[in-house]
Amino acid sequence: MAWFSRVPVVDVTKDNFKELWPTMLVALKTATFIAVDLELSGLGNRRKLNTPSVDDRYKSLAGVARSRAVLSIGLSCFKLNNIDEDGPLVLPFTTQTFNLTLLCSEEYVVEPISLKFLVDHGFDFNVQYSQGAPYHRGADQNGEAPQSVRQLFSELVCSRVPLILHNGLVDLVFLSQSFYTELPSTLGSFLADLSEMFPAGIFDTKCITDFHIRMPASYLEYVFRRSQRENAVHQSKEQPHVTLTFPPYPPHMACVEFRDCCLPDTLLNTTQSTMVIPYCEQYGAHGTCPKGVKCPLSHDPDIIIDQEDWVKAKKKRRRDRKKKKGNKIEDEGQDKTEHLVSMETHDGRDVTSVDGTDSVSSDGQTHTDQSDGGTDNVVAKTRVGCHRAGFDAFMTGFAMATMVCKLGKLCGETDSFTTKFQLEEFANRIYLSGKDFPLQIARSAFAKPSNNHKAKLQRLQFGGTSYQ
Structure with missing residues (x-):
């Protein structure tokens, strides 16, 4: 059975950024959808981030994003290949995943609890401070490098493909402030900005899990692993499933790290062992x-x-x-x-x-x-190192692919991924902690896009990226 057991993740630093730029650019240009994940230097006061007022949540998050930094960003590009119309629905994807280690060029706040969490899960701060690709927050500056993290995010915006996140409100705020332009003062303007930045839609896999699939839990590692197991069972039974192909990276590419995600050997056994291992x-x-x-x-x-x-x-x-x-x-x-x-x-x-x-x-x-x-x-050891931005982005993208296979309905030929699988009811809805409803990304009649966004988008549309 041709299941994937490991995932190649390309580590990008300032030392190989220019060398890998063409590869990243092609991956963005040809992607059907792009999954993103961030590792941050802190989140500030957690209570303020969960306040009942969603507008107040945004204001608190905006303040955090202006003072904290993105330590790494994961990009996982999923390209849908030709679908065989004979037999059960099989969605074949080619997947390229990148883990970009970053270093903010301005002063920023670091929180011990966040740094300890990252260290416990394999994050190397020596690499970050010595090899992190530089970036600055807020608006564009004169003399921007043609090949930079900010330019890469501009390419993502100009690709006009769906953006996939997991519990994505924090990511959206940090992405906008760190790599796009200054955040607007109100939530309404921010949502209007996002609706124009990503016209193909933003999908939140945590929101889809909680409101539509209703798994027993909805944190990313759990959603990915259950999706992977379920997909393997469906594949063995010739039911609708997802298949993945990864680029054949040459052996000399030392920057490619293979992340193990092999399924249990007993997954398809009809008679399971009754030995129980306690879990937290x-x-x-x-x-x-x-x-x-x-x-x-x-x-x-x-x-x-x-x-x-x-x-x-x-x-x-x-x-x-x-x-x-x-x-x-x-x-x-x-x-x-x-x-x-x-x-x-x-x-x-x-x-x-x-x-x-x-x-x-x-x-x-x-x-x-x-x-x-x-x-x-007997206690199984905790797997260390699963919280890397690149692999987390891959897990998010793969979960989305299986959700499309489960919830989507394939219709006629169309260039729009969202329309092709009739995913409109899942698009532009972001998970809100403690709420029984999602945050809807749409332009309101009472809020206009911010001036900073309009100026930025105009620059992108008139030759501001190599995409033009």
């Missing part, structure tokens, strides 16, 4: 844990997903037994201790379990009766 329930639900990498319980998404599926399977067996008992259809001769029940998990696997081997505690976690007395204390 807080991390499993929210993707965060105050103990970080020092947490004694597992943060491995595969373990979390497997245990969730077993809990679901257990509950389903209980409901089935109660239903059979109520209808008086139980067979008198059946073996009470070895009653096999077949069911499907969230990712579409057919799982068979034996009654009496597992139980669900009051906290909702599955536990296994162990005769040897030792294996129930």
